[in-house]
Amino acid sequence: MGKRVALTGNEAIAFAMRQIDPDVVAAYPITPQTDIVQYFSSFVADGEVKTEFVTVESEHSAMSATLGASAAGCRAMTATSSNGLALMWEVVYITASFRLPVVMPVVNRALSAPINIHCDHSDSMGARDSGWIQLYSENAQEAYDNVIQALRIAEHADVRLPVMVCSDGFIISHSMQNLELLEDEKVKAFIGEYKSDYYLLDVDNPLTMGALDLYDFYFEHKRQQAEAMVNAKRVILDVGKEFGLLSGREYGFFEKYRLDDAEIALVVMGSTAGTAKAAVNQLREQGIRAGLLKLRVFRPFPHEELKATLSGLKAVAVMDRAESFSTLGGPLFTELRSALYGEPGAPPVVDHIYGLGGRDIGVEDIIWIYEDLQGIAEKGTLRAPVNYLGVRE
Amino acid sequence: MANLKELSARPRRLTSGHRLCAGCGAPIVVQQALMAVDDPVVVGCATGCLEVATTIYPYTAWRCSWIHNAFENTAATVSGIEAAYRSLKKQGKIDQEIKFIAFGGDGGTYDIGFQSLSGAMERGHNMVYICYDNGAYMNTGIQRSSATPKGAATTTSPAGRVIPGKPAHRKDLTGIMAAHKIPYVAQVSPSHWNDLVAKVKKAVEVEGPAFINALAPCPRGWRYDPAETVKLARLAVDTCYWPLFEVEEGKWRLTYRPGEKKPLEDFLKPQGRFKHLFTEEQNRPILEELQAYVDKGWEELLKRCED
Incomplete structure (x- = not known):
């Protein structure tokens, strides 16, 4: 049995990230996501994770460094909200098109202008055609569960697409809720070891990533991306069932x-x-x-x-x-x-x-x-x- | 230090067959830089001439691990790769020694990639950023950048009837990077290959970030005979337009002093982008101003190097 606790949504997400223990996290603070970055920083500072934490100077660089780390062959994560996601935009698309299994909690907040820090879905909805899988959460429990499942979905060989785990700003992120956390070992066993097939740090097998791709191949690459999204449907259901066996909480579409x-x-x-x-x-x-x-x-x-x-x-x-x-x-x-x-x-x-x-x-x-x-x-x-x-x- | 014969016998990481223009300075800089590195390298490239002309899918001219993400973020991208390397090394999952080099043109470095570069340098990643500075957005067709010298004609700062080329002076990026107080900063030119190779070697061996600014003449943008690339690069050095120096742990050092400081016009005159400064009498003051600007910069550099 897992442990019943009272946490905010952001604490629950940061806790999931601690259990996932990614190789690299690159993130930038923005309300209402900030707590996630702060909690995770303490896990890094206290040696509770092996993660290299890259404290970038903008969300654009957060996504860029996360992409770099993932392309290098690592499990890499970031998190953002609102205008931060908007600033990432260009690289959000590139990450999906590179077929990199990055997982990113998005704490939903209204986009500017006028500037507003509270919840709506205009940020993640704007990114709905970026090629990312999007999971939405009702509460802290689901946000926690979705982050863990997102890893398995993203990294599945038939998918290899990034996943946004969306949770409502303040309503979920800042309110204390009862939830059940899984044991660390269970999460570790569920997500398994990440092994990329093609990655930059495999220097004995050099790889060119991000080549210029013109009218003779670009279309085929986009078609493959669309097919991966079709494949994701089966994988989401399989992972949701398996998570149900683990936690007693089964997930579907x-x-x-x-x-x-x-x-x-x-x-x-x-x-x-x-x-x-x-x-x-x-x-x-x-x-x-x-x-x-x-x-x-x-x-x-x-x-x-x-x-x-x-x-x-x-x-x-x-x-x-x-x-x-x-x-x-x-x-x-x-x-x-x-x-x-x-x-x-x-x-x-x-x-x-x-x-x-x-x-x-x-x-x-x-x-x-x-x-x-x-x-x-x-x-x-x-x-x-x-x-x-x-x-x- | 290997001699030229030994260096040229090393396996090339950027092969021939790429589609950069004849006489382009960028691949000369890249070849020389990569010759200086013994360990395996991961290279990141900003969008630009170097990237588009070396990797047209399904071909690649790169024999090392290589990535292009976007225009403004190659420093951030490589910082993520370098963080990944540290993470895997710490976990005992990788034991090879690997070096990380980012290449960007002046548009991708001085302008749109400036924030990403500054951030990566401040964070202290163990990487080398090499800017190949050809003084304009050459890939999109010669638009002015903040590396374009005053008076130069580009397609967005044309020599018009009212405005004679670019109104502002260049940004002193090498100086700005030195102000980041990172372990190593240098300025190089492909005309002085031994100086370039020695500096890149230092840059990769230093613990922490290093920045190198490399002059890369562009026959299309500068409007000169492609056979004259290295000669022009040498003139840039000999006129003190592009001095060769390094800043190691805060200590400024001139690495090459021209035997005779040539007049700036020797460098400007062969280039079509400055033609209007010579043909139109009313533009003469710009030439004088450019000479004064170079003289002042040179004097300041000498003073810094003496201190």
Whole structure:
């Protein structure tokens, strides 16, 4: 049995990093990720890890040095938030395209401007097409579990893609929560030793990485990257099952909460799922058949599984904690609706963009969404496909 | 110190067959630099001429481990590789002695990669950063950088009717790197191969970071006959435009003193990028200013080296 403790999300993530004991961590502080870097620094200073910690001068260099360490043949990690992720952008894409199994906790925070330190998903959603796998967490336990699983997913020979483990800034990162930690030896055995097939420090077998790649090969390399993302689906499920045997907490693409007999459902990511579960419970007491789908894996997008799960419902609401400025709704909404497109009997889907810049979301807000959804289910039509929840117009 | 015959017999890490221009100074600098290193090396390259022309997939001209990440981050990338090496060595997973060298052009070093370079040097990674300074963004077609000398015509500082070439002087990057108080900083030119090889040897052997600024004439950007590359590099040294010196543990030392300090015009005149300074009478004051600038820099350097 693991140990039950009370930790903040950032402490839990830093603790997972201590257990993973990466060869190299290169990181730069930014609110609300800062604690992770601070806690990890103490582990380094106290000799609790063998990690070489590179205290870089920017997030761009954090990602660059992490890429270098991973290309050198090491297990390498970093962590960031918001504008830090935005500054990394160029190298975020390069890391994925190099097929380097870097794992990066992203503590979600709104992007500037205006500058704002609180939670929304605009940072990681901006990076959704960068070629990284993205896992979202509901609480500190999931953030901890996801970081450990991310290593196995990223390093799998059929995948070799980097993974972002997203957790909500302040809501998860700074609030104390009960969770269960695995024993160090169990984590070590679960993640195993990392061995790269091709790496720079193998100087007897020289390797050129990052060559100029023109119209005669670039396309094939991108196709391989797309295939790796397809492969990741199977690996995510396998790793989630194996983690279940280890910890008693099995993970898939999403969690279904009172969804099997539901008529109307909400699709949500991150900490808001916890609030939504409370709303579902209240509605169920009133006899309303409300359900919830908490999406854990946004990249690869599990479109087939979502379609199979949501097709029989009368109406579905999506909660997007990011605006995409497409005028067609948030990123989760557009992708989900695209997944359902053409499916006979697909339910109407409505989008609620919410919580931008850390705007609080309560059980009553979510109950309102379900009540609105009941109306949509009855009529079979939408008043407006995209709504802004709780905003002053 | 090996002689030229011995050096040239060493296996080449950058092979022939790369697609850099005839007369390009960069591969001469790279060849000479890598000849100075006995241990295996991992090389990082910033985006630029050297990178694009030596690694067109599926070909590579590099016989050593080599990586290109992006334009502005080769120092950070190599610092990550060097950290990986220290980590694996500490864990007993690797026992080979390996050296780490980053190459960047002046655009990737003076300008866009400046922060990454400064950070890597401050952190103390055991690596050598070599800038091949050809004084403009040559890879994208000769745009001015902060290494472009005043008055030079580039495609973004053309010799116009109103503005006669680049208005500002060069950034003194070698001096700035010396101000980082790292163990070793030097300035080299491919015309003085023995000086270059000796300095790179020192740089890789020193414990901690080292920075070397290498002049790399560019026939396309400087507008001269490609056969004249080494001659021009020598003129840069003999006119004291590009003095050869080193800063070892804070001690400045001149490593070559021209027998006769030649007038700067000897270096400028063969280059098409300065043509307008000679053909247009109203530009004469710029030539005078450039000579005064070089003289002042030389006097300051001599003073530093005497102290």
